[in-house]
Amino acid sequence: MTKILLVEDNEDNRDMLGRRLSRHGFSVCFAIDGPSGVRMAHNELPDVILMDIALGEMDGWEATRLIKDDPRTTGIPVIALTAHALASDRSRSVEVGCADYDTKPVDLPRLLGKINACLPGGARAA
C-alpha cells in the first residue's frame, strides 16, 4: 500500500485530506509541524510527502530542504501545498527540490493525479 506523509498544521485540513486519501487507498501518516515532518520522514520512509508551506516556526521550504539534504530521505518526492499560486512560490518549490506543487484548497482529483505522477509505476494506488 502506498504510504503518504501529510505535513499540515491545521487540524481540519489534516483530518479532511487524510480521510479522503485513505478512502482512495493510501496509507496516511501525519506530522503537525516542520521538525516532526522531518522526523517522520526518517522514521516512516513514506512513498510521497505532502508538505504544507505555512507551518509556523520552521516552514515547509525549510523542512523540505532538510529532507532533501538527508541521503536516506532525499529520494522521496515532496509535493508542496500553498495557499497562493504565486510565481515566487512555484520557483521556490522547484529550487528546494519539490517534485510538484499544488494550491489549497485541494482539488482532490488533481492532487491524486500529481501524486500518481510522482510514484514509480509499481507503487500506484488503485
Next chain:
Amino acid sequence: MIASLRLAPFRLYAVLDWFVPEKMKEEAESLRRARMFLISHLFGPFLGHTISLYILLIGPAPDAAWWIFFGIITLFWAFPLALKITGWFVPLALISVQNLIFTILWGCYHYGGMSSPLIPWVITVPLLAFFYLGSGQGVRIFVLAIILLNLAGFYLIYSLGHGFPTHIPLAQLSGLGIVSTVCASVYVSMMALYYANIAMSQSDLEREVKRRLETAAQLREATNEAERANQAKSEFLAKLGHELRTPLNAVIGYSEIMLEDAVIAERQQQSVDLKKIHNAGNHLLKLITDLLDLSKLEAGKMELFVETVDVRALVAEVASEYLDAAAAAGNALTVDVDPAIATIEGDATKLRRALVELVSNAVRFTANGTVTITARSDGEWLRITVRDTGVGIEQQRLATLFENFEESEDATTSKYGETGLGLPLSQRLCRLMRGDIAVESTLGEGSCFTIRVPVMLRAGAAAEVDEAAARDERHRARGSLVLAIDDDPAVLELLQRILAKEGYAPVVAASAFEGLELAKKLMPALIILDVFMPELDGWQLLKLLRKDAALRDSRIVMLTVDDNVKKGPALGADAHLVKPIDRHALLRLIRDLGVEPSPFGTRLLDRPAIDLLEEAQI
C-alpha cells in the same frame, strides 16, 4: 482668463502667423514680438500713405522727393514677406527702425523743415523699436544712436547750405498737420492697445499657471495619499483573503467528503443538498480569489512564471473539466488544436485561468448547442478561440464586458461572468502576458472570445517585461495626471468630469502656451491635445512637446474633428480621438495607452480633486 483671451483678434493671428518663421513660434515671447512687428508693418503703411497722398493732393505734380517718400513708406510692406523668407527677425527689425526714422526725417526735411507737421511721428521710433526688440540697454543705445545719426545726416545737408526745400509753402501745410498728427496718434494708440491687451492676458496667464501648478501639487499629494491608502488596502485584502480561505477550506473539503459518502450510500436528497453547499463554497472561493488577484494586478504585484506549456494538454485538460457540465446542458464541446502547435513559452497558470473563464461562460450560456475551443498559432502568437452558439451578448454591453463590475453601469453584466470579475481579470492576466482577449458576439447567435498570447514570452521578453515594468513604474510615478489642452471651455469641463469620475487627476489648460508650460512643469502621464487652437495649433504644440526630453514618456492623444490624422503618428502622437468625445472610447483609449487611474483613487481623490479644480476654474 478665458474671457480676456477671447478678446484677442484670433482671426488676425491666422494671417499674421503665416509670416512668422517656425523657429519664432516655439517661444511665446518671440512669437508676440513677431506679431507686433507684423501688425505695425501691415497696417502702418496705410497711415503713412494717408500723408503721402494728402501731400500729392495739396502739392504740385509728384517730384523726386515725393516719389522717394512714397517708395520708402511702401517698402515697409515688404518686411513681412522678407521675414517669412529669411527668418532674420532682429536684422529686419533694425533695418525697419532705420527706415522709419529716415522716412520721417525725409518727410520733415522736404515738407516743412523744423516746423514740419510730420515731427510727431518721431516718437513712434523708440516705441516701435521697444515693441520689436524689447527694452534692453543695447536696444536703447541703438535707437538713440540711429535717431542722432539720421538727424546729424540731415543737419549736415541742411548746414552745407541746401537749406529746407520748399515744395509746398508752409502756409499750405497746416492741413497736413492735422492729418499727420491724427495718423500718428492712431498708429501709436493701435500699437499701445495691442500691447496692453497682450500684457494683460500674459499676466493673467502667469497667475493662472501658478494657480494650476498649486492645484497640481495638491493633486499629486492627494494621489500619493491615495496610493499609500491603496497599499494598505492591498495588505488588508491579502490578510483577509487568508482568513477567509481557511474556514472555506473546511466547508468545501468536508462537504466534499460528505458528498462522497452520500453518493456511496445512495442518499439522493442529501447528495443534492451537499452538492449545493459544495458549489456555493467553490463559488465563494472563486470570488475571493478573483478579488485578491485583481487587487494584486492593480497593485502591480502579479508576477509572471514563464515555463514551457503544452498547449494541447492544457486545452484538453480544461475541456475535460467542462465535458460533464456541457453534456448536462445538451452541448457538444469540441476541441480543435492545430497539430503543428507543440509547446509555447508562457505562464501556464494564468493562461489556464483565462481559458477556464471563457469555457465556463460559454458552457453556462449555451443550451443544446456547441462550444468549440480552437487553438492556432502563426509562429508569433498563440490564439485560443472559444466559440459558442449560446445566447450572445448585446452590442452595447460588449464595450463594458471587460470593465470591473463596479464600473459597468448595468448590474446584468455580472451575469456574463460568474462574479463579474472573471472577464476583466482574464483580460488583465492576458495583458500581463503581453497578449489580450477580444470578443465578437451576435445576440441570439452566440459569442466568440479569443485569447491571444505570445508564443515566446521568455525570448527577449524578460528585458521587454522589465522595460515595460520600468515604463509602467515611470507612469505610476507621474500618477494618473492627465493634462487636457483645448480652447473650448465646454470640452475642458467635459473631459475633466469624465476623467475625475474615473479616478484620473485631470488638469486643464485653455490655451496652447499655458498647456506647454503646464506640461513641462507637471510631466503628466497623458496629454489630450486639441488640434484647432488659436495662437498655436495642436500640431505645432505637439512638435514642441515631443522636443522636450522630459516629456518623452508622456502619452499624447490628439483631439480632431475629422479623420485627417495622418500627421499625428509622424509628429509623435500616440493616438487620436474624433470629436465629439465619446466617454467609452476615450477611457478605452487611455487604458490602451497604459495610463491607469489611481487605483481606488476615485473615492479618496474624488472630493479634493474636483473641489480644487472647480476652484481653479474661471
